[in-house]
Amino acid sequence: MIYNSLNKKSKAAEFPEAVVRGIAPDRGLYFPEKIHRLPDSFFENIEQKSIPEIAFQAIAPFVEGSIPEDELRKIIAETLDFDFPIVPITNQMGTLELFQGPTLAFKDVGARFMARCLGYFNKENTSQKITVLVATSGDTGGAVANGFLGVPGIEVVILYPKGKVSEVQEQQLTTLGQNITALEVDGVFDDCQDMVKTAFLDEDITQHKQLTSANSINVARWLPQMFYYFIAYRALKKINKPLVVSVPSGNFGNICAGLMAREIGLPIDHFIASTNINDVVPDFLSSGVYTPKKSSPTISNAMDVGDPSNFIRVLKIFGDDFDSLKETLSGFRFTDDETREALKEIHEISGYVADPHGAVGYLGLKEYLKDHPEKYGIFLETAHPVKFLDTVEDTLNIKVDIPERLKDTLSKTKKSIEIQDYQGLKDFLLR
Ligand SMILES: *Cc1c(COP(=O)(O)O)cnc(C)c1O
Numbered sequence: 060m061i062y063n064s065l066n067k068k069s070k071a072a073e074f075p076e077a078v079v080r081g082i083a084p085d086r087g088l089y090f091p092e093k094i095h096r097l098p099d100s101f102f103e104n105i106e107q108k109s110i111p112e113i114a115f116q117a118i119a120p121f122v123e124g125s126i127p128e129d130e131l132r133k134i135i136a137e138t139l140d141f142d143f144p145i146v147p148i149t150n151q152m153g154t155l156e157l158f159q160g161p162t163l164a165f166k167d168v169g170a171r172f173m174a175r176c177l178g179y180f181n182k183e184n185t186s187q188k189i190t191v192l193v194a195t196s197g198d199t200g201g202a203v204a205n206g207f208l209g210v211p212g213i214e215v216v217i218l219y220p221k222g223k224v225s226e227v228q229e230q231q232l233t234t235l236g237q238n239i240t241a242l243e244v245d246g247v248f249d250d251c252q253d254m255v256k257t258a259f260l261d262e263d264i265t266q267h268k269q270l271t272s273a274n275s276i277n278v279a280r281w282l283p284q285m286f287y288y289f290i291a292y293r294a295l296k297k298i299n300k301p302l303v304v305s306v307p308s309g310n311f312g313n314i315c316a317g318l319m320a321r322e323i324g325l326p327i328d329h330f331i332a333s334t335n336i337n338d339v340v341p342d343f344l345s346s347g348v349y350t351p352k353k354s355s356p357t358i359s360n361a362m363d364v365g366d367p368s369n370f371i372r373v374l375k376i377f378g379d380d381f382d383s384l385k386e387t388l389s390g391f392r393f394t395d396d397e398t399r400e401a402l403k404e405i406h407e408i409s410g411y412v413a414d415p416h417g418a419v420g421y422l423g424l425k426e427y428l429k430d431h432p433e434k435y436g437i438f439l440e441t442a443h444p445v446k447f448l449d450t451v452e453d454t455l456n457i458k459v460d461i462p463e464r465l466k467d468t469l470s471k472t473k474k475s476i477e478i479q480d481y482q483g484l485k486d487f488l489l490r
Pocket residue numbers: 164165166198199275307308309310311312313314361362416441442
């Protein structure tokens with residue numbers, strides 16, 4: 060499969076090159092040249108197929124020619140090595156829990172898939188390691204660190220802002236060891252992000268090191284997120300109602316994967332982009348004008364994105380046709396107060412403890428279903444409530460149980476290297 064840059068200036072790339080580069084040299088996002096469709100018969104007996112088999116059929120055409128079948132099946136089995144339960148909330152909706160992976164956030168699937176692809180591509184090349192350089196404001200770093208842990212030929216360097224991530228998140232970044240190094244930056248997230256961008260353009264470094272990024276612009280992190288939507292459809296087909304999915308969205312990688320799943324044939328009736336007050340996309344859907352903004356902090360902070368990178372891919376899926384986009388995608392935005400009220404409401408009606416991101420997804424779904432009572436909906440639960448412990452416990456007046464695997468992480472010893480500025484990062488990379 061060939062990938063083109065959406066900025067149209069760089070050469071097309073095969074899947075491995077697109078994964079190793081992350082972003083095209085013209086700074087455009089990679090997008091598959093062809094979109095295959097699965098036959099209708101595939102969906103007729105989908106409930107009898109296993110999840111790894113479905114995942115294999117969905118993604119195989121996107122990696123065609125670069126990973127042999129048995130290897131791809133192995134990568135998928137390891138990527139999806141945990142549960143994806145659906146919990147009923149009302150008789151018209153449920154939630155799909157995507158947080159049962161090792162770092163308790165949905166980013167585990169993309170990070171694990173990408174890590175294994177990169178490990179496979181780099182297997183023959185023992186002389187040059189690939190360095191994954193990533194800045195994190197919290198969840199991405201943990202999922203990437205965990206996904207790449209112990210992958211041969213790959214070194215991972217994570218930059219995080221000192222004192223600005225939660226205790227759980229910091230422990231997930233700093234206690235793994237092996238091929239993972241955490242750099243604690245004296246600054247804010249934007250400083251970390253700037254340093255990473257500078258390093259990618261610094262020839263002193265790139266002459267010696269093959270650098271790549273691991274955020275959702277990377278095709279190997281983006282596309283495996285299609286699996287969630289297949290899993291949902293497989294479980295809910297028996298309800299025999301049009302299925303709508305509400306996705307708590309920030310950088311729009313997850314929902315864009317859902318729309319891609321639909322594009323290859325998955326019968327999902329409608330998508331809802333649910334955001335916090337960082338509402339560029341809901342605003343675009345109602346006004347037709349795309350106006351990026353500076354991001355504002357909220358209690359659903361993994362969605363505090365003012366100019367979502369993946370939205371350009373969403374437009375591309377719809378051939379830049381605003382009307383057909385609006386037929387398939389609705390958008391709603393909610394404040395922190397509304398999100399807290401939703402946490403309480405979900406708990407009252409069902410006993411379910413959601414996290415703030417899931418609660419935003421719930422609100423978007425509820426809004427949409429008001430006008431479409433004949434449909435069935437799910438909202439995605441993108442993080443375990445324990446990752447946003449203070450907000451959830453204060454709002455619901457309850458204690459949230461800490462999962463066993465997290466207790467283990469919390470008891471380990473933190474190891475990080477403090478750096479003051481860009482020179483600190485450069486010295487580390489060239490050491
Ligand atoms: C990253 C993240 C999101 C947003 O996902 P996008 O793909 O960036 O839209 C939502 N919820 C949680 C918990 C996240 O970590």
